Amino acid sequence: MNIPRRTVLAATAAAALASALPAMAQKKIVLGFSQIGAESEWRTANSESIKQSAKDAGIELKFSDAQQKQENQIKAIRSFIAQKVDVIAFSPVVESGWGTVLREAKAAKIPVILTDRAVNEKDDSLWVTFMGSDFVEEGRKAGRWLVDKMKDAKGEVNIVELQGTVGSAPAIDRKKGFEEIVKADPKFKIIRSQTGDFTRAKGKEVMEAFLKAEGKKINVLYAHNDDMAIGAIQAIEEAGLKPAKDIVIISIDAVKGAFEAMMAGKLNVSVECSPLLGGQLMQAVKDLKAGKTLPKRIVTEEGIFPMEVAAKEFPKRKY
Numbered sequence: 001m002n003i004p005r006r007t008v009l010a011a012t013a014a015a016a017l018a019s020a021l022p023a024m025a026q027k028k029i030v031l032g033f034s035q036i037g038a039e040s041e042w043r044t045a046n047s048e049s050i051k052q053s054a055k056d057a058g059i060e061l062k063f064s065d066a067q068q069k070q071e072n073q074i075k076a077i078r079s080f081i082a083q084k085v086d087v088i089a090f091s092p093v094v095e096s097g098w099g100t101v102l103r104e105a106k107a108a109k110i111p112v113i114l115t116d117r118a119v120n121e122k123d124d125s126l127w128v129t130f131m132g133s134d135f136v137e138e139g140r141k142a143g144r145w146l147v148d149k150m151k152d153a154k155g156e157v158n159i160v161e162l163q164g165t166v167g168s169a170p171a172i173d174r175k176k177g178f179e180e181i182v183k184a185d186p187k188f189k190i191i192r193s194q195t196g197d198f199t200r201a202k203g204k205e206v207m208e209a210f211l212k213a214e215g216k217k218i219n220v221l222y223a224h225n226d227d228m229a230i231g232a233i234q235a236i237e238e239a240g241l242k243p244a245k246d247i248v249i250i251s252i253d254a255v256k257g258a259f260e261a262m263m264a265g266k267l268n269v270s271v272e273c274s275p276l277l278g279g280q281l282m283q284a285v286k287d288l289k290a291g292k293t294l295p296k297r298i299v300t301e302e303g304i305f306p307m308e309v310a311a312k313e314f315p316k317r318k319y
């Protein structure tokens with residue numbers, strides 16, 4: 001039989017299209033994510049949440065660890081732009097210095113999602129949404145807890161503060177929120193305030209210096225995260241003092257390590273800051289690809305856990 005050449009060509013093209021269709025239908029969304037590093041228990045839980053949620057959502061994740069360096073985050077974002085990923089997300093180590101790279105992403109028409117931490121840029125068209133905690137409110141919660149705890153205290157209440165990474169949103173905002181509350185009563189005095197870079201090792205080192213300089217004058221330690229508080233607890237014990245008794249200790253994150261310290265009677269309270277942002281992030285990526293408009297700010301809901309409830313709450317903790 002003589003089949004016309006045109007019919008053969010049409011059949012071949014149709015077969016090629018049919019075999020390509022499943023691959024086209026399965027084309028995964030590609031998300032480039034630049035993480036700060038692995039400085040704390042919180043950060044580890046945050047990275048796990050993002051990796052697991054990407055897997056669950058069927059999103060291809062290009063994950064880059066910046067080892068606490070802004071220049072590495074900028075390099076990673078530029079590489080995501082070069083690779084033409086569908087969406088870029090990142091948790092900025094510090095607030096400032098992002099304008100140029102964000103404009104490059106915008107010029108390449110790649111939407112950017114900020115997770116966990118904000119940037120200090122006037123042009124908010126450079127990102128589509130910012131999802132994460134309200135750090136100022138976390139500082140306020142810590143301050144309110146202290147004001148209540150010390151309501152009957154006569155005389156000065158001397159506070160030492162372990163700040164997070166210099167220039168980072170949580171360090172700036174947690175300081176601001178806490179001060180806003182405690183400054184209403186002049187008995188509260190922040191006598192020392194220094195960065196411990198959100199790490200246990202630095203928290204211990206700086207607390208040792210505080211103890212050397214101020215000794216028994218210190219009534220309260222306010223640490224911007226649990227890891228620094230846990231490091232400081234070690235320093236307090238090594239100085240022969242009882243954490244959570246001789247020195248009231250307040251920290252932020254409410255990671256499992258903080259619950260263990262509270263159950264051991266060594267930490268008074270931890271304000272919650274949830275690292276479990278992965279699910280929300282993947283949903284946002286999918287919504288963006290489906291052409292939906294995202295709210296400019298998505299705030300995480302969080303609580304506060306004093307040591308008295310730690311044992312009851314611990315089994316429910318996911319990070």
Ligand code: AHR
Binds near residue numbers: 039041198
């Ligand atoms: O940005 C969130 C903060 O960063 C967490 O409180 C801290 O533990 C982390 O390193």
